[in-house]
Amino acid sequence: MKIINNENTFSILFFLILFIIIYFVNFFVGSAIFERTVTNLFIYIILVVGLQVFMGNSGILSFAHIGFMSIGAYSSGLLSMPIKMKGFVLRDLYPIFENVAFDPILSILIGGIFTAIIAAILTLPLMRLNDAAAVISSFALLMVIHSIVVGWSAVTNGPRTFFGLPKATTLEIALIFSFLTVIFAFIYKNSKFGLLLRASRDNDIAAESIGANIVYLRWFAIIASAFLAGIAGGLWGHFITSFSPKSFYLKETFLVISMIIIGGSFTVTGAIAGALLVTIGYEFLRWTEKVIKFSDVITFEFIGLTEIVLSITIIIFLITKPKGLFPFKEIGDTINKIIKKE
Amino acid sequence: MLLKHTLEKDLKMRMLEINNLQVNYGPVIAVKKVDLFVNQGETVVLLGANGAGKSSTLLSIAGVANKLLGKVEFSGKDITKFSPEKILTLGIATVPENRDIFPDLSVKENLVLGGYINRKKNNILQDTIEEVYNLFPILSERNSQVAGTLSGGEQQMLAIGRALMSKPKILLLDEPSLGLAPTIVEKIYEHIEQLKKNTNLTILLVEQHAMKALSIADRVYFLRLGEIVSSGKASDLKEKTDFKKIYFGE
Amino acid sequence: MKLSCEKITVDFVGLRALDQVSLSVKTKEILGLIGPNGSGKTTLLNTIGGQLKPTKGNIFKDNLDITEFTPQHRVKNGLARSFQIVRTFDSLNVFENIKSASLVSNMNYSDKIKFCDEIISYLNLDRIKHVLANTLNYGDRRRVEIARAMATDPDFLLLDEPAAGMNDDESEILLTMLREIPNKFNLGILIIDHDMSLIMKLCDRLHVLDSGKTIAEGLVDQVKTHPDVVKAYLGEGFKNENA
Amino acid sequence: MFLQYIVDVLSLGSLYALFALGLVLVYGILKLVNFAYGELVLVIGYSIFLLKGSPFPWFFMAGTAIVMSIVFSIFTDYVAFRPVREKSVTAVLITSFAFATLLQNAALLLISAKPKNVPMPSFLSDSVQFLGVITPVRNLISIFVTFLCLIIFYQFMKRSTLGLAMRAAATNFNMTRMLGIPANLVITSAFAMSGLLAGIAGTLWMSKIANVFPGVGLEPLLIAFIATVIGGMRSVHGAVLGGFILAFIDMSFNYLLPQDILKFRDVFTFSIVILILLIRPQGLVKGPATGIRT
Amino acid sequence: KEVLIGGAACETGMQAPLDTPGINGAKVAVKYLNDEKGGILGRPVKFVNLDGKSDPVTVGNSALEVIAQGAEFIIAPCDFDFGGPASMAAQDAGIVGMSLCASDPLFSSWSLGDKQFTLSMWNTTMSATAAEFAYNEKGWKTAYVVTDQIIAYTRSLSEYFLVHFDAIGGKILLEDTYTNGDNDFSAQLARLKALDEEPDVIFISSYGIDIALITKTLREAGITAPILGGDSYDDPSVWEALGTKFGSDVYFVTHTWMGSAEGHPDMPEFVKLYTDYHGSAPDTAFVATGWDTVMLFAQAAEIAGTTDGAAVAKALEDNEFNLLTGDLDYSNAADGHYPYKAAALVGLTEGNPSFLGWRNPENPPAP
């Protein structure tokens, strides 16, 4: 089937150029903090676009995504952590893992695959649920994953910080992975599976009546989505190098869901736009906070102000654009139209 | 035959009057300029092609469409800015195009809500429910079934029945015969005649099936692309007319 | 080819919606299913389409018993349908709506696209091919639904009130389209509608239900004057008008 | 021991049931999870805390706090629900969460990040002993207050058409208004009742934990949430039942599970949630049928 | 050019009660250095703390941020889990990082690097002090131990207590666990009640307001055994939550005593400086950890004659320091930067703390 249609090509090209521009901007800014932000942004793009693969196309809100991310982060970390560090971090580790220290990138890939396998096992029965039941079961799944991570001290160090991962994720790696993710998301969306899944999102009964097997369509999407989340988790883990189960909990879940909804969950463009917008907003606020703190002008404490401003912005944004920035049309469609007009 | 909008305002009591109405949905202007009136006890039918703005006109009387311009008067009172609930309380009930029954509530509950403004008067409520059940016996059989699982036609009956529950002075009916069996359509029109006689009910009707509607109407308005293009006595149109011409213009 | 129902019974809580109904449609034939509101027509279509399991009875496609098949499975066996309450895919454009349905058929990809285009132009949808379905008017949506069902390349097309909400002229146009379909696309049609002028002109045979039971079946002219049918469904008025 | 267990389950369950009832009022009607629901407990806690220095008796402070809870519940409707309710379900999820974050951080900014002690009359933590059971007075009061609330609530809902009107307003706002029902007011009253129930439950909760901090709302939210899922999201009876069942599950795990496994308690609880969703997506109590047709 | 001291301590979240006093103390120290001592090495001192929000990731970000702004010394949050990322960032940047009061032996040069220190005694000392106080001084022979699983600190505190209490002859009746934030202790209570004998002492290794909550629950259930714990008890909101009703028979080991010159001869002077700066007297020993952290860095930098990371680290290793929180002597990096330090013992009566004196355990367990 013809996958690379005009819309895909234009959108993919657009984002390739955009990513490269961001890369070069970073190059010229040359600040460590900026680079950190940009790397983080690319990882978030993988995460949000990965979420879009499932949530956008199936129309089912998934809370479990951050849980999948944590599986990727912990499993890849477990594989790549230097043996010496394992002695500090995971004192009760099972012997088979004690002497494992794979290459970080290999670990990240294995982590992604592992996450996908876990997702495949856990989610198959859930895929037949609709509406509220589906959303809530994904929420419960997040809680289950979170509780396991918190409880399974032997491999995760429990609620405590998991540290000692080699710092392996660079801006370039994040960029490449996120670009591949974007390509995948576009191809998937316009593939047979993507189209049928989108049909089922609009009307499941009608979709069945044209031969769509909704359970398997959703299942495939969530496995792909979990794989990407696992990869994002691995990349993030090897970027931050120390984190705790709290890094994969409600606040982060809502951050990611805010991103996708602000951008518009039905489109890949929306997912990327959301990630960009929220990251920019967040970083801007953090920057303001920092500038104020360093400036000695305002001496009273204003902790929490960042979050307040961010929440108010999100509320106002969603009131004015409840379906997000890119509700239906990909950026490529628009470009295509402009080109055709001329 | 085209009738110009020249009908003299007769001396009968003016119930509903719309002047210079304009309605939009975002950028879409659905109704450009509509002037019409309905007298007490009259049945007026609104005809026009798909998308002419018939439903939008009804909804703007009911107070749920976005009116850009114009004035709606009811019994001499300006109700343009009234809330939908206030408008119903004045005696204007609506059967909307897509029925809008409450799918999760039972038939009975739908009817009870239709009679919300009479909720304190228990006997009136009961009697009206009985009336509706007499009109549509199948609804009384389906009394406790949730409305969403009713058949298409049953839902239509419920929507009409629900509107009758508030004992309105004027009924706005949007394609009441949609999806109904021929016998039922006949019955509904009969009942409307009856109500007109018994309670002096006034009706503003939108229909796809022009001939059927004309058979019970007193007067008719034609709507094209959001504008009234013609109006007149229904009796003048009873013989076969080429509606296409009026709908789409020559 | 033949699609047949045998002694279908469907029970809902406290209600027998269908009682031992049997009917069959052949290729190139148009069978009209009529009856008063709530007589079980949509229910029957749902059982054939697989959205509902019958309490008793069987459904056959030729000699294959498809009673236990899932809806997807039935599509692969040549059944396609439209819905009484329109169910277009609202966030997809008209072309995608139709293309999605063609994906399950056995044709190769370029044939599929060609086939979709053929259907689109047959149903006069070219003009709105790239319009999102949620901005369409009612009549267009109905036609998109029919087109979508046809895109699965079915042997039998099940249509539930395709003319509802259309005015007399539009149903006239629909009539001419539908009349050609069986021959042109080599399939059989089972159609439900309350628009008697459409049904009478379109159908080869009629099947009449009342309260879940078959009260008449046969050629249009026979059924039209059948006293039970007149009484339960058509009404005296209809008889007078058509007399 | 067994009696102790019963009392523990009942007292915890009654709290859970109240929380769940308040959540299901909004959820069952609007079919939207109010993620800012837990923040009502925060409002309760800080209200009492801020009134600490005042000369008023404790019951007056608690009463004021409950009124604040109602006010904030209505406020949630106005800020997070009303503007987006009709347009997008997912958007509501985010707005209500954003509103919750807003309240938490407002508490952080205006009050403190540290837990603050919430004054409680000391008789609440006096222990009573009967039939071998030792339990603070507070627990008995919880049980009593909850049953009282439930009785009043059921009576009220049975006698008024408000419940019907709420459900109608939630499914089709404009149509409801076209029937002469003041739909906005109706939905506001659902939030007000939700605020009242959360207020009462929150006060009892405060008497248990006796301190308030910006993140205090999460646990009550989760409790209410799980209880409603278990019991039935569309049924008030279900929510109440779910509250008691959740307490029963939690307590039984507490009493029965060995320590090493107990730390996975939440895994079991949430797995039960998933199982229930799979077997009975509607929860244990079905609630009124839905009108979804094929 | 001024010397920038960067902080990534937590002003919000669960860690805030321990870190905020430290930040406040550090501010006083910075002002004191600038006003009285002409800064560090003759350069004025500036202290900026970016909230770590009780989240290791944010702590790491904040540390990087202040380092990017030119920080020459990093103040890390009061705990290994939260503070670790800040110290790792400092280590990467080649500067000295010091936790305000992380007491888990994980907070060592072994795991974090040769320029990283903690101001606090390790849990080995803290737990041993508690165990010896219970067994030797009070004669409590049997103990029930509850461990909060939430952070490394709470876990290792219990761990060393168990080892040491056992080593000096005590008997552990039951070890129990829970995780911070569980508001329900019925399970623990049930297991405690099922014991054949009531324990002489209950050791609760927990964090924040939960300490008060557990104590309250125990007392409400009719259990009267004394309660013993670590420095996380040194928190006025815990004492307030316990109140007069439950705030007796509670003992804990902490960093110093703020109430009088008994803690340290200079204490009254510090209290005065602090009061002048903040408008109210310090209410927990943790303020002293902030002051000490800054002063320790200042002293080490003066000895080294530079703020260079390696040099300051060496000065810290090679010298002994007299601090408000006691005399401090670090071992060298190979031995983990073991902080040789004494512990302060405090008891609560009706919610009011009183100083029981300095203790130095004889044979603390090995880390």
Ligand SMILES: Nc1ncnc2c1ncn2[C@@H]1O[C@H](COP(=O)(O)OP(=O)(O)OP(=O)(O)O)[C@@H](O)[C@H]1O
């Ligand atoms: N919710 C809406 N959003 C955007 N446009 C709308 C909406 N409802 C109606 N319109 C547009 O307004 C115009 C008038 O619509 P209206 O429904 O009033 O026509 P109608 O005469 O009732 O048509 P029909 O015979 O199909 O019922 C149409 O062009 C329609 O597309």
Ligand SMILES: Nc1ncnc2c1ncn2[C@@H]1O[C@H](COP(=O)(O)OP(=O)(O)OP(=O)(O)O)[C@@H](O)[C@H]1O
């Ligand atoms: N899920 C259900 N539960 C209970 N009764 C149902 C359910 N679904 C349908 N019914 C009832 O079964 C009967 C048959 O419904 P069906 O939709 O088949 O009628 P229909 O012949 O298509 O009518 P119409 O012409 O009005 O569309 C109706 O009376 C309806 O109320």
Ligand SMILES: [Mg+2]
């Ligand atoms: Mg209309």
Ligand SMILES: [Mg+2]
């Ligand atoms: Mg039907």
